[in-house]
Amino acid sequence: MNRRGLLKLGGIALAQAGVARLPIGRNAASLGSLTGQAQEIAADYSLRIAPVTVELDRSHILSTIGYNGSAPGPVLRMRAGKRVTVEVINDTDAPEFVHWHGMLIPSEVDGTGEEGSPFVPAHGRRRFELTPGPAGSRWYHSHAMAMDDLHKGPYTGQFGFVHVDDGNDPGRYDQQLFLALRDWEPFFTLTMDDEDDDTHHGPFLEKPATLDTDPDGLEVSSVTYSINDKALGAGEPIRVREGQRLLMHFLNASAIENRRIALPGHKMKVIALDGNPVPTPQTLDSIFVGAGERVDVLVEMNNPGVWILGSTEKLVRESGLGVVLEYSGQHRQPQWIDPPRVPWDYTIFGTSSSSSPPPQQTIELIFEKIPSGAGKFNLWLINGKPYPHEREFILEPGTRYRLVMRNHTDDAHPMHLHRHLWELAEINGKKTAGIVKDTVVVPYYGRAIVDFTADQPGLTLFHCHIQQHMDYGFKALFRYA
Numbered sequence: 431m432n433r434r435g436l437l438k439l440g441g442i443a444l445a446q447a448g449v450a451r452l453p454i455g456r457n458a459a460s461l462g463s464l465t466g467q468a469q470e471i472a473a474d475y476s477l478r479i480a481p482v483t484v485e486l487d488r489s490h491i492l493s494t495i496g497y498n499g500s501a502p503g504p505v506l507r508m509r510a511g512k513r514v515t516v517e518v519i520n521d522t523d524a525p526e527f528v529h530w531h532g533m534l535i536p537s538e539v540d541g542t543g544e545e546g547s548p549f550v551p552a553h554g555r556r557r558f559e560l561t562p563g564p565a566g567s568r569w570y571h572s573h574a575m576a577m578d579d580l581h582k583g584p585y586t587g588q589f590g591f592v593h594v595d596d597g598n599d600p601g602r603y604d605q606q607l608f609l610a611l612r613d614w615e616p617f618f619t620l621t622m623d624d625e626d627d628d629t630h631h632g633p634f635l636e637k638p639a640t641l642d643t644d645p646d647g648l649e650v651s652s653v654t655y656s657i658n659d660k661a662l663g664a665g666e667p668i669r670v671r672e673g674q675r676l677l678m679h680f681l682n683a684s685a686i687e688n689r690r691i692a693l694p695g696h697k698m699k700v701i702a703l704d705g706n707p708v709p710t711p712q713t714l715d716s717i718f719v720g721a722g723e724r725v726d727v728l729v730e731m732n733n734p735g736v737w738i739l740g741s742t743e744k745l746v747r748e749s750g751l752g753v754v755l756e757y758s759g760q761h762r763q764p765q766w767i768d769p770p771r772v773p774w775d776y777t778i779f780g781t782s783s784s785s786s787p788p789p790q791q792t793i794e795l796i797f798e799k800i801p802s803g804a805g806k807f808n809l810w811l812i813n814g815k816p817y818p819h820e821r822e823f824i825l826e827p828g829t830r831y832r833l834v835m836r837n838h839t840d841d842a843h844p845m846h847l848h849r850h851l852w853e854l855a856e857i858n859g860k861k862t863a864g865i866v867k868d869t870v871v872v873p874y875y876g877r878a879i880v881d882f883t884a885d886q887p888g889l890t891l892f893h894c895h896i897q898q899h900m901d902y903g904f905k906a907l908f909r910y911a
């Protein structure tokens with residue numbers, strides 16, 4: 431029986447619908463004894479990279495690599511500004527990098543080879559010290575390159591939330607949920623279905639006058655999905671009571687695709703993007719989460735029933751990307767209703783004027799794709815070149831920069847800048863301010879403009895968060911003068 435058949439709505443599989451509860455990691459293990467050095471001080475956190483099995487549902491158990499025996503890894507709770515030690519033990523045959531996405535930390539601990547962070551050797555270990563911050567929803571994941579190996583690095587189960595707290599959490603919610611969106615068992619394909627992207631209707635501000643008509647190369651796709659480690663139709667439901675308020679932290683931990691998520695019968699109040707509070711919270715029927723992005727929402731439990739929280743794409747949802755939300759005393763069939771299709775617009779969360787100084791210098795970044803044809807991989811260019819560039823991108827410390835990202839490709843790219851936060855200034859011609867992020871989805875043939883201050887000396891990686899795009903050229907290194 432195929433997986434889609436098994437998960438068909440209305441089938442008995444949904445009777446056990448649910449979501450995995452994630453373990454919370456802290457002072458996980460004393461490591462001294464592992465090395466035979468009795469005097470060694472235990473790290474505050476330890477992450478063991480090793481093979482794990484993930485039971486998406488009873489009939490679908492996959493083998494991958496995870497952290498501390500699970501995938502996703504534990505939710506790591508850290509205090510902003512409080513220095514911590516993290517011991518990474520690598521029980522695999524390949525060197526690994528653990529990247530701390532969204533944190534303002536030095537290149538040496540950021541966890542990328544490009545920035546010169548040291549790797550964690552195969553069957554070895556390495557201890558890192560970092561000062562977490564700023565507060566908010568961050569995450570950690572493998573930053574090893576995968577190239578044509580879909581069992582490596584970011585394609586595996588090496589991802590997890592880091593929740594950084596500054597002690598000011600008002601705690602005005604009854605339940606806090608960490609929900610990582612994920613796909614599994616990736617494969618190469620020539621026909622990539624891009625229904626997840628809302629920007630196909632334009633405006634195509636950056637569409638080239640003449641298009642490259644060469645046939646496309648291989649892209650990476652998947653037909654197996656989950657929220658955390660459970661497919662829709664497996665595990666425990668999210669159990670709620672009428673009147674409760676839920677804080678949901680969404681993370682798109684996919685190395686492949688952007689996603690749209692809804693909870694029918696309920697509105698989601700977006701309060702933070704990439705962990706940073708937005709100036710203008712908005713209450714919406716669905717949210718869009720680019721690969722690498724986080725969205726925090728508050729949801730009032732005011733519509734008793736049994737509902738499916740999940741992908742708005744039917745095939746994706748029915749292939750696992752969802753979880754049942756069940757009010758107490760309700761036992762009916764889980765319900766899905768398609769939300770109105772309103773294009774995602776970052777600018778509605780912004781304000782009219784920035785409290786930061788205006789940018790002093792502008793860096794233009796043009797994204798292009800060289801289609802490779804069947805059986806090969808497309809090549810991705812920034813300003814006419816794949817990685818590595820020479821010394822094109824030099825930052826003067828203290829200077830405020832504007833990045834103008836011009837997407838000349840027929841794909842929406844979640845672009846990420848390491849070790850810095852940027853403020854959105856314009857998306858497809860619409861101006862905004864006050865939205866602080868570390869990743870932004872640059873629309874299909876569109877444009878995104880962001881501003882940031884060069885205040886984190888050290889090598890800084892800028893890249894597309896779709897792993898295959900990054901591996902085949904779509905990255906650049908910013909250096910400080």
Ligand SMILES: [Cu+2]
Binds near residue numbers: 842843844900
């Ligand atoms: Cu991309």
